[in-house]
Amino acid sequence: MNIGILGTGMVGQIVSGALASKGHTVMIGTRDVQKSLANAEKSPMGMPGFGTWHKDNQHIKVGTFAEAATFGELLVNATSGLKSLEALTTAGADNLGSKVLIDIANELDFSKGMPPKSLANDTRSLGEDIQAAFPNLKVVKTLNTMNAYVMVNPALVDNGNSTVFVNGNDAGAKTTVTNILKSFGWQDIMDLGDITASRSVEMLLPIWLKAWGAIGNTPFNFKIAR
Amino acid sequence: MNIGILGTGMVGQIVSGALASKGHTVMIGTRDVQKSLANAEKSPMGMPGFGTWHKDNQHIKVGTFAEAATFGELLVNATSGLKSLEALTTAGADNLGSKVLIDIANELDFSKGMPPKSLANDTRSLGEDIQAAFPNLKVVKTLNTMNAYVMVNPALVDNGNSTVFVNGNDAGAKTTVTNILKSFGWQDIMDLGDITASRSVEMLLPIWLKAWGAIGNTPFNFKIAR
Numbered sequence A, B: 001m002n003i004g005i006l007g008t009g010m011v012g013q014i015v016s017g018a019l020a021s022k023g024h025t026v027m028i029g030t031r032d033v034q035k036s037l038a039n040a041e042k043s044p045m046g047m048p049g050f051g052t053w054h055k056d057n058q059h060i061k062v063g064t065f066a067e068a069a070t071f072g073e074l075l076v077n078a079t080s081g082l083k084s085l086e087a088l089t090t091a092g093a094d095n096l097g098s099k100v101l102i103d104i105a106n107e108l109d110f111s112k113g114m115p116p117k118s119l120a121n122d123t124r125s126l127g128e129d130i131q132a133a134f135p136n137l138k139v140v141k142t143l144n145t146m147n148a149y150v151m152v153n154p155a156l157v158d159n160g161n162s163t164v165f166v167n168g169n170d171a172g173a174k175t176t177v178t179n180i181l182k183s184f185g186w187q188d189i190m191d192l193g194d195i196t197a198s199r200s201v202e203m204l205l206p207i208w209l210k211a212w213g214a215i216g217n218t219p220f221n222f223k224i225a226r
Helices: A010-021 A033-038 A050-055 A065-071 A081-091 A126-133 A148-152 A171-184 A195-202 A205-215 B010-021 B033-037 B050-055 B065-071 B081-091 B126-133 B148-152 B171-184 B195-202 B205-215
Strands: A002-006 A025-030 A061-064 A074-077 A100-103 A138-142 A163-168 A188-191 A221-225 B002-006 B025-030 B061-064 B074-077 B100-103 B138-142 B163-168 B188-191 B221-225
Touching: A002 A010, A002 A065, A002 A081, A010 A025, A010 A148, A025 A033, A025 A065, A033 A050, A033 A061, A061 A065, A065 A081, A074 A081, A081 A126, A100 A126, A100 A171, A126 A138, A126 A163, A126 A195, A138 A171, A138 A195, A163 A171, A163 A195, A163 A221, A171 A188, A188 A221, A188 B205, A195 B205, A205 B188, A205 B195, B002 B010, B002 B065, B002 B081, B010 B025, B010 B148, B025 B033, B025 B065, B033 B050, B033 B061, B061 B065, B065 B081, B074 B081, B081 B126, B100 B126, B100 B171, B126 B138, B126 B163, B126 B195, B138 B171, B138 B195, B163 B171, B163 B195, B163 B221, B171 B188, B188 B221
Parallel strands: A002 A025, A002 A074, A025 A061, A074 A100, A100 A138, A163 A188, B002 B025, B002 B074, B025 B061, B074 B100, B100 B138, B163 B188
Antiparallel strands: A138 A163, A221 B221, B138 B163
16 A cells, blocks of 8 residues: 655654555655755664665655655654644645544653653643544554554564554544554554544653653553453 | 551542451541441442441541541552542641652542543642642552552452552652552562652553443553563
C-alpha cells in the first residue's frame, strides 16, 4: 500500500523503514524538503539527521507534507505533537481527504528542558483535536506509548508480551491499523474505544518518562497484565 | 505495627483487613464514627456499607480521623482524593506528625456520572499537595493504580507478574512501605523517584478506567514489561 508519513524525526524514520520492509511504498512528508535532506545533525536521542538517514534509505520517497498526504492511501502523523495540527493544515484538508490517519504524536513541551512536560489531561487530547479539525479523516491513535524501536518490533520487549492500544471512531479504520500492527508482530492489541480514549493513552507519557529514568535504555513497554 | 487508615470505603476496608491479617493492629478513621457504624448501604461497587462490614471485622478498631492519626505509627490515606486534604486537616497536623503516610488516593470527579473524570495532569498532583500541606509527613504514593483486591493480593493478576509503583521524598519511608508491599506479595516494585512522580501515577487512572471497560471485571494491572 502507498503510505504517507508526516515527520522526519526518530518515529518517522523508524516507522517508515519498517513499513517499507513490509512491502509498502512510503513517502515521508516534511515542511521543507531541501532543508530536511541537507540535515546532517544528530538528534539529542542520537538519531542521524534526516539527510544522513535518507542517504541509506533512498527507497523511501521524500516530499512536502502535501505531497505525502496526496501520495498515501494511509497516513501516519509522526510529527511533534505541538506541531501536528500545523503540519496537517499545511498538508491540506483536501489532500488528507477521508483517509485513515495513524496518530502517534504526543504533546510534549521540551522548552523548559528535560524531562519534557506532557500537556495531556482528561478534558481533551491531540487525537480528538486532529479528528475535530479534520472531521473527514479517520483518525486512529496508536503506538504513542512506547519507544519507536518497540513500535515496529514488539519482540524487543519480553518476547512480544506487552500491549499496544488503539482508539478511534471508525471500526474499519481500526481494523486496517490493527492489521498493520499485526504485521509488526503485535499480539496484544487493546481497543480502548472511540477517539476520546486518546486522552488516556496521551496521559501515559509522564510515567513512560519516569520508567525510562528507572530502567535506563533497556527496551520496555506497558503491559496490561491479566 | 499500629496502623491508622483514613477512609471507610472499599480501599480502606480491603487494605485494613489485609494489614490486620499480616499481624498489624489497625484503626480506621472516619469523619463521624456513629454515622459510619450505622451505614448499612451497599456502595455502587457492591461493597458492604461500613457498618455491615465492621460487624464481620470487629478486630479492626474504629475512631475519628484524629484518633486514627494518633493511633498509627504508620498512616494510610484511603479517602476519596477530592476530600483527602480536608480529611488530613481534620486529622490534625500535630497528630499526623512526621509519620509515614501511604497515599493511595486519586482525584476522580464522579459529579458528572460514570466514568469519573481524572483531575490528574503533569503540573501538580495530590501526592505533592499533601506533602506541601503537611511538610513533616513522609508521604509515599503507591497502590493507586489498581483495584483494591489486587493491591493486597498481587497474585490475582498473572501469578503476581505485574508492577506496583512507589514515589516519595524520604528513602527510609519508601523502604518501610516497600516492606509492607512485599508482605502482600509484591515482587516488581518500581521506585519512580521523589513525590513529583505522583503526577505520573495519578495520570494512569483514565487508562485504567478504559482498560476496565475493555476487559471487564477480570483482575488486571499495569506491568512495565522489559
